[in-house]
Amino acid sequence: MIVDTLHPIYEGRVFRWERGGLETTLSEYGRTTEGPAAEAWRRSPFYQLVHSDRAMLRLPITEATAEEFPSIRDFRSAGMTDYVALINRFAADKIIGEMDCILSSWVTDAPDGFAEPDIAALQHLVPFLALAMKSASLGRIAETLVETYLGRDAGRRVLKGRIARGVADRISTVLWFSDLRGFTRITDTAAPDQIIPLLNDYADAVVSSVHDESGDVLKLIGDGILAIFRADERERACDHALAAASTAHQRIAALNEQRASDGLPTTEMYLGLHVGEVFYGNVGSKDRLDFTVVGPAVNEASRIAAMCPSVDQPVLVSSAFAAASGEARRRLVSIGRYALRGVRRPQELFTLDPEAGEE
Numbered sequence: 001m002i003v004d005t006l007h008p009i010y011e012g013r014v015f016r017w018e019r020g021g022l023e024t025t026l027s028e029y030g031r032t033t034e035g036p037a038a039e040a041w042r043r044s045p046f047y048q049l050v051h052s053d054r055a056m057l058r059l060p061i062t063e064a065t066a067e068e069f070p071s072i073r074d075f076r077s078a079g080m081t082d083y084v085a086l087i088n089r090f091a092a093d094k095i096i097g098e099m100d101c102i103l104s105s106w107v108t109d110a111p112d113g114f115a116e117p118d119i120a121a122l123q124h125l126v127p128f129l130a131l132a133m134k135s136a137s138l139g140r141i142a143e144t145l146v147e148t149y150l151g152r153d154a155g156r157r158v159l160k161g162r163i164a165r166g167v168a169d170r171i172s173t174v175l176w177f178s179d180l181r182g183f184t185r186i187t188d189t190a191a192p193d194q195i196i197p198l199l200n201d202y203a204d205a206v207v208s209s210v211h212d213e214s215g216d217v218l219k220l221i222g223d224g225i226l227a228i229f230r231a232d233e234r235e236r237a238c239d240h241a242l243a244a245a246s247t248a249h250q251r252i253a254a255l256n257e258q259r260a261s262d263g264l265p266t267t268e269m270y271l272g273l274h275v276g277e278v279f280y281g282n283v284g285s286k287d288r289l290d291f292t293v294v295g296p297a298v299n300e301a302s303r304i305a306a307m308c309p310s311v312d313q314p315v316l317v318s319s320a321f322a323a324a325s326g327e328a329r330r331r332l333v334s335i336g337r338y339a340l341r342g343v344r345r346p347q348e349l350f351t352l353d354p355e356a357g358e359e
Contacts, residue, residue: 199223212244
């Protein structure tokens with residue numbers, strides 16, 4: 001059975017069952033609109049079914065049908081004799097993205113193929129199975145959408161019912177605020193069609209690094225990224241944030257090599273890290289809410305990141321972060337006290353000591 005979905009990478013999912021098997025095999029497929037995938041889709045029985053008014057397509061599995069439809073070749077090699085494809089379409093107002101139907105195919109190795117009662121049973125039972133699959137798929141879609149657009153932890157909280165305006169938790173967390181060096185200059189000089197791919201390339205490097213270290217990305221603000229690292233112990237959260245920073249810089253270095261070889265503009269990441277208490281929850285109007293973190297500590301993290309170009313450092317951390325970092329404190333070196341815009345008192349800032357990093 002095949003169902004399309006709403007996912008930034010995958011177009012849909014395939015569920016398979018085999019006689020004698022107790023487990024469902026799940027696989028996901030990418031876009032079928034270009035390249036070899038598009039050609040394979042056009043040469044499938046499902047394509048004919050979707051682009052017709054029929055609800056069923058039945059094909060004897062022979063050398064001729066295997067030649068016409070490459071997807072049937074494996075069935076013929078396995079000794080199958082008959083193939084039935086079914087489509088269960090949704091009403092126009094029930095379509096979700098590309099998910100406008102459920103497709104299924106059924107094969108048998110009976111010498112005479114499917115008997116008429118078999119076909120009648122499939123036509124009667126499959127619509128109920130398709131309805132159950134659609135229901136399960138809608139749950140998956142909701143989970144994918146909230147995690148994609150809100151972040152993993154925030155998405156899970158929203159799905160569990162944390163959607164009332166003003167509902168927020170007071171938490172202590174490590175705050176990550178990063179942006180890209182010279183992004184305004186790049187947007188002024190690069191071709192317009194290069195800007196979105198550039199943002200996507202660098203966001204991939206940064207977001208994947210944060211996720212690898214159990215962080216949660218809450219916002220993509222143009223070229224800026226706001227994330228948090230929560231742990232039972234502050235020292236552990238600081239370790240995760242520093243590890244993510246190291247990984248992100250490594251991935252950006254590799255990305256810059258590739259982009260430079262392709263003649264594309266490159267940049268670097270500026271990063272500010274801070275530790276503080278924030279409110280984590282729903283903020284906004286009754287018609288438009290955002291699940292995020294708010295508080296003075298968030299502003300301080302962004303101001304710290306904004307200081308990176310002035311002191312020519314790729315990473316700056318607050319004195320609160322340095323104090324909470326435990327063993328990692330020896331990797332940090334002070335660069336002095338600075339007045340941060342919107343922050344009452346000058347703050348001592350630290351950066352990573354290159355020599356300590358090498359050791």
